[in-house]
Amino acid sequence: NAGVTQTPKFRILKIGQSMTLQCTQDMNHNYMYWYRQDPGMGLKLIYYSVGAGITDKGEVPNGYNVSRSTTEDFPLRLELAAPSQTSVYFCASSYGDLYRGNNEQFFGPGTRLTVL
């Protein structure tokens, strides 16, 4: 199993450009998440999904959109990129609810995005 994969690894955008961060998992996990991590900070939840066709906002959803058409894929769309979106973006997945014991959240390697 590849686990959680993310592409691209690095990207530089100009202000106002758009892009999609790709995330795929091959563990048949129902839950998927997008976090961003600013330098020296913890991770903040952007969006999450509990299954195909179901998404919900996290703490910092403004400026982002998501879709979940398949179990495996959970792309994150940035529209009109702004310097405040410069961050490292992590995708993660879990089989079920994290508050139920024995469900672990697995993280992808991250995408480092710079908006200039």
Add this chain to the structure above:
Amino acid sequence: QKEVEQNSGPLSVPEGAIASLNCTYSDRGSQSFFWYRQYSGKSPELIMSIYSNGDKEDGRFTAQLNKASQYVSLLIRDSQPSDSATYLCAVIGTGRRALTFGSGTRLQVQP
């Protein structure tokens, strides 16, 4: 008040010593607590999860939870230089379905 608070450090301990990392949380209804380790430039990896008051041990790691005082801690015994990393405390708050992270404590283990 931040939902999950950690001292940013760095916490510096000599090799072989016990490292003690602390975390407090504001949501009294939180039920699930996690410690992640994150090496520089890498993604977080789960070290421990704890759900009940008391201690939970796994190898050199012990997680301690005190819901009445709303804190969770991580002890690392026999610290090694390879333990040098940022340790993130994460909590699932009331009605939440995803983790809320603290900003992390940077641990440095001196050889």
